[in-house]
Amino acid sequence: MTTFTAINLVKRPAGGPITKELFEIVEKEMPTVGEGQFLVKQNHMSLDPAMFGWMSPDTNSYIPPVELGSVMRSSGIGEIVESNHPKFNVGDRVMGMMGWQQYFLSDGQGLNKVEAPLPDEAILSVFALPGITASQGYFNVGKPKKGETIIVTGAAGSVGSIVGQLAKADGLHVIGVVGNDEKADWIVNTLGFDAAINYKTDDLDAQLAKAAPNGIDMFFENTAGPIQSLIVDRMNAHGRVMVCGLIADYSKEVPSPGPSWVSVLKRRLTIQGFTMPDHYAQVPELIGKLTPYVMAGKVKHRSHVLEGLESAIEGLNLFFTGANKGKLIVKL
Amino acid sequence: MTTFTAINLVKRPAGGPITKELFEIVEKEMPTVGEGQFLVKQNHMSLDPAMFGWMSPDTNSYIPPVELGSVMRSSGIGEIVESNHPKFNVGDRVMGMMGWQQYFLSDGQGLNKVEAPLPDEAILSVFALPGITASQGYFNVGKPKKGETIIVTGAAGSVGSIVGQLAKADGLHVIGVVGNDEKADWIVNTLGFDAAINYKTDDLDAQLAKAAPNGIDMFFENTAGPIQSLIVDRMNAHGRVMVCGLIADYSKEVPSPGPSWVSVLKRRLTIQGFTMPDHYAQVPELIGKLTPYVMAGKVKHRSHVLEGLESAIEGLNLFFTGANKGKLIVKL
Numbered sequence: 001m002t003t004f005t006a007i008n009l010v011k012r013p014a015g016g017p018i019t020k021e022l023f024e025i026v027e028k029e030m031p032t033v034g035e036g037q038f039l040v041k042q043n044h045m046s047l048d049p050a051m052f053g054w055m056s057p058d059t060n061s062y063i064p065p066v067e068l069g070s071v072m073r074s075s076g077i078g079e080i081v082e083s084n085h086p087k088f089n090v091g092d093r094v095m096g097m098m099g100w101q102q103y104f105l106s107d108g109q110g111l112n113k114v115e116a117p118l119p120d121e122a123i124l125s126v127f128a129l130p131g132i133t134a135s136q137g138y139f140n141v142g143k144p145k146k147g148e149t150i151i152v153t154g155a156a157g158s159v160g161s162i163v164g165q166l167a168k169a170d171g172l173h174v175i176g177v178v179g180n181d182e183k184a185d186w187i188v189n190t191l192g193f194d195a196a197i198n199y200k201t202d203d204l205d206a207q208l209a210k211a212a213p214n215g216i217d218m219f220f221e222n223t224a225g226p227i228q229s230l231i232v233d234r235m236n237a238h239g240r241v242m243v244c245g246l247i248a249d250y251s252k253e254v255p256s257p258g259p260s261w262v263s264v265l266k267r268r269l270t271i272q273g274f275t276m277p278d279h280y281a282q283v284p285e286l287i288g289k290l291t292p293y294v295m296a297g298k299v300k301h302r303s304h305v306l307e308g309l310e311s312a313i314e315g316l317n318l319f320f321t322g323a324n325k326g327k328l329i330v331k332l
Numbered sequence: 333m334t335t336f337t338a339i340n341l342v343k344r345p346a347g348g349p350i351t352k353e354l355f356e357i358v359e360k361e362m363p364t365v366g367e368g369q370f371l372v373k374q375n376h377m378s379l380d381p382a383m384f385g386w387m388s389p390d391t392n393s394y395i396p397p398v399e400l401g402s403v404m405r406s407s408g409i410g411e412i413v414e415s416n417h418p419k420f421n422v423g424d425r426v427m428g429m430m431g432w433q434q435y436f437l438s439d440g441q442g443l444n445k446v447e448a449p450l451p452d453e454a455i456l457s458v459f460a461l462p463g464i465t466a467s468q469g470y471f472n473v474g475k476p477k478k479g480e481t482i483i484v485t486g487a488a489g490s491v492g493s494i495v496g497q498l499a500k501a502d503g504l505h506v507i508g509v510v511g512n513d514e515k516a517d518w519i520v521n522t523l524g525f526d527a528a529i530n531y532k533t534d535d536l537d538a539q540l541a542k543a544a545p546n547g548i549d550m551f552f553e554n555t556a557g558p559i560q561s562l563i564v565d566r567m568n569a570h571g572r573v574m575v576c577g578l579i580a581d582y583s584k585e586v587p588s589p590g591p592s593w594v595s596v597l598k599r600r601l602t603i604q605g606f607t608m609p610d611h612y613a614q615v616p617e618l619i620g621k622l623t624p625y626v627m628a629g630k631v632k633h634r635s636h637v638l639e640g641l642e643s644a645i646e647g648l649n650l651f652f653t654g655a656n657k658g659k660l661i662v663k664l
Contacts, residue, residue: 053598224593243597257589258596261556264605265575266385271603273596 002030005309006101009072012057012065015253018316022055023072025310031105038083040094040104040111044120045076047306047315047328048129048158049222050275052250063277071099074312075128077120078104088113095123100312102332121303125327126294127287129276130158135286136279137242138163141272142218146171149212151231153199154222156183158327159244161191162299163220166290168192169298172218175211177227179322186325191300197227205230215239224248224256232259232269241271251320302326334362337641338433341398344389347585350648354387355404357642363437370415372426372436372443376452377408379638379647379660380461380490381554382607384582395609403431406644407460409452410436420445427455432644434664453635457659458626459619461608462490467618468611469574470495473604474550478503481544483563485531486554488515490659491576493523494631495552498622500524501630504550507543509559511654518657523632531555537562547571556580556588564591564601573603583652634658 004027011022033039054066054073066073076099080092085108088094096111098104114123124130137159138144150167154160155176164187167174175195176187184196195211197204204227215236221228224246232241249255263269279286293299304324306315309332318324336359343354365371386398386405398405408431412424417440420426428443430436446455456462469491470476482499486492487508496519499506507527508519516528527543529536536559547568553560556578564573581587595601611618625631636656638647641664650656 221593228593229589243593246593246597249592249594255592255594257561258591258593259589260581260587261553261560261575261578261590261603261605262581262587264590264603265578265607266605268605268607268610269603270605271593271596271601273593273598273600273602275597275600278600 003027004030004102006071006099007309007312008069009055009066010068012068013052013055016251017320018313020313023313028101030103033082033084033105035084036086037105037107038080038085038088040078040098040106041081042076042078042098042102042104042332044078044124044305045074045098045100045309045312045330045332046124046128047074047312047319047330049245049247049250049319050129051316052247052319053275063275071101072312073097074100075124077114077123095128100309102309121305121327121329122301124329125158125301125303126162126299127290130327131162131290131299132279132283132286133244133276134159134162134166135290136276136282137220137244137274138166139286139289140279140282141242141274142220142240144170144172144218147173148217149173149175149214150218150220151175151177151208151212151216152220152222153177153225153227154245154247155187155193155196156326157222158301160220160222161187161301162290164193165191165299166293167218168194169293169296173212173214175216177223182325183322186302199223199225199227208234218242220244222247226256229259232263235263235267235269237267239267239269241269243271243273247319303329306330308332335359336362336434338403338431339641339644340401341387341404342400344397344400345384345387348583349652350645352645355645360433362435365414365416365437367416368418369437369439370412370417370420372410372430372438373413374408374410374430374434374436374664376410376456376637377406377430377432377641377644377662377664378456378460379406379644379651379662381577381579381582381651382461383648384579384651385607395607403433404644405429406432407456409446409455427460432641434641453637453659453661454633456661457490457633457635458494458631459622462659463494463622463626463631464611464615464618465576465608466491466494466498467622468608468614469552469576469606470498471618471621472611472614473574473606474552474572476502476504476550479505480549481505481507481546481568482550482552483507483509483540483544483548484552484554485509485557485559486577486579487519487525487528488658489554490633492552492554493519493633494622496525497523497631498625499550500526501625501628505544505546507548509555514657515654518634529559531557531559540566550574552576554579558588561591564595567595567599567601569599571599571601573601575603575605579651635661638662640664
């Protein structure tokens with residue numbers, strides 16, 4: 001009997017780091033490919049902060065949680081190794097939600113062929129969840145105007161790095177908030193951000209004042225933490241906050257309070273939370289907006305590749321420590 | 333020499349109750365009415381929470397602060413007692429920003445004739461700042477849908493009481509938050525709210541759960557305070573928060589933190605601050621939306637009338653204590 005490895009979620013995280021006890025590593029029997037089906041050998045999986053939402057039990061969340069005992073949800077890219085489907089052929093490269101497993105049996109629903117002549121890492125880092133999330137938040141929620149100032153937290157992350165580069169290409173003044181000096185250097189000297197702030201320094205407000213002499217019009221939030229209130233209190237009238245992620249709160253049982261609403265009222269701010277499952281119908285439009293920037297060489301990326309399916313578990317903690325350099329990808 | 337009384341702002345409040353030292357009561361010489369001018373004897377002035385913003389030094393605020401040494405800003409209604417203006421005649425009733433004073437010299441700019449056959453108190457309570465603020469926040473920011481649940485803080489206040497009645501007329505489930513049992517009784521038994529919560533009780537979250545069994549879709553915020561986070565954490569996906577006022581924070585040097593953004597993200601909420609000076613061009617449209625409700629008897633009001641110009645000073649503190657019953661108006 002031929003088997004393959006899969007990882008099931010068996011327990012929900014309750015704050016604190018992600019541990020092996022939350023998962024069960026199982027050997028599954030290689031399935032028989034029926035009529036209208038095909039089998040994908042997954043080559044690269046994407047790790048994304050959205051996974052903390054998918055593991056959480058919150059029924060008000062944006063997408064049903066992963067059922068306990070079933071394969072952990074993730075997107076990935078693979079190659080078709082067997083097919084009885086009229087439109088998908090052996091050798092085709094496909095992308096979609098295949099989960100933490102080496103093989104995936106599909107009837108084609110939810111999987112798309114990858115035609116672009118780019119490596120898996122580039123596709124997963126720019127055109128998958130990071131790119132469409134950045135585009136939805138930046139263009140559709142944020143409604144940027146040339147000459148405005150934008151601040152992006154998690155600025156060296158997969159979404160934040162794209163947002164900042166789109167804004168820079170559009171003529172905004174771009175400030176990135178990061179957690180170490182290597183990332184500060186990368187976003188300024190490689191990606192072209194106007195300024196970087198390391199949130200672990202102790203004169204945060206003074207650094208904000210210096211980096212944003214004309215105040216802040218757009219705040220693209222990926223992280224939470226004490227800088228949240230300092231930013232909001234430096235926002236200009238009619239500023240927009242796009243709440244995309246709050247990674248620092250995901251490992252806490254009780255999240256930190258948010259900024260007072262006094263600035264929200266006085267400066268007539270709009271704070272908007274958004275998550276991609278509400279906008280999947282807009283993906284073609286979002287890819288359409290993003291593509292010209294990528295083609296013009298305006299969107300650089302870097303990938304942090306982990307080796308082997310099981311590395312995904314420990315890999316999730318890199319979102320909390322920030323020790324990764326670039327988009328987290330697992331090579332199978 | 334004939335004189336009249338005016339009250340100037342001479343010091344800005346720095347948290348805590350409003351005291352007489354912030355103001356100077358002055359006698360001014362009755363002005364000569366020039367060509368194109370007219371003189372108004374003010375009969376009723378409106379006291380509004382927006383005044384705390386007008387007195388504050390925050391340069392990022394929505395309207396320039398009252399200059400120290402000049403008349404305190406306010407709206408009111410009066411009668412023209414002398415006129416050299418072609419379009420305004422002696423005996424005409426006019427409304428506008430006339431400030432804390434008995435007489436007001438005008439060239440007509442910013443003043444409007446009051447034609448409706450309603451007493452000053454009704455005009456100031458429904459068709460002035462409270463009504464247009466309620467309309468802007470409820471209709472244009474909140475975008476209500478029949479069957480949704482709305483919660484209004486400061487629900488017995490001038491703005492909140494109108495918002496709740498509009499929502500009730502539109503078929504929403506309406507919950508009001510108030511500070512005493514008399515107000516709770518008034519909003520439920522006279523205004524027709526579905527439920528009232530006294531925020532001074534200690535099982536707030538249980539009361540919220542009971543009053544909003546289907547969660548909360550719209551949150552019209554007038555007060556701040558600990559109930560803010562409890563409400564946000566009971567909001568449904570795509571809920572809208574209209575931040576109109578934060579009276580409990582106006583008397584504090586450092587305002588309280590706001591709700592965590594975790595619910596903002598997970599439930600994809602939109603939190604929007606708004607103030608009326610951004611929307612003065614829309615006032616005719618807003619009055620147009622409000623009028624049919626008033627004509628149909630759907631908008632009741634009550635006024636709390638203070639006697640004499642100087643009562644305005646101490647009167648402002650009623651916004652903090654909540655001891656007023658209805659729209660605060662000063663009779664001159």
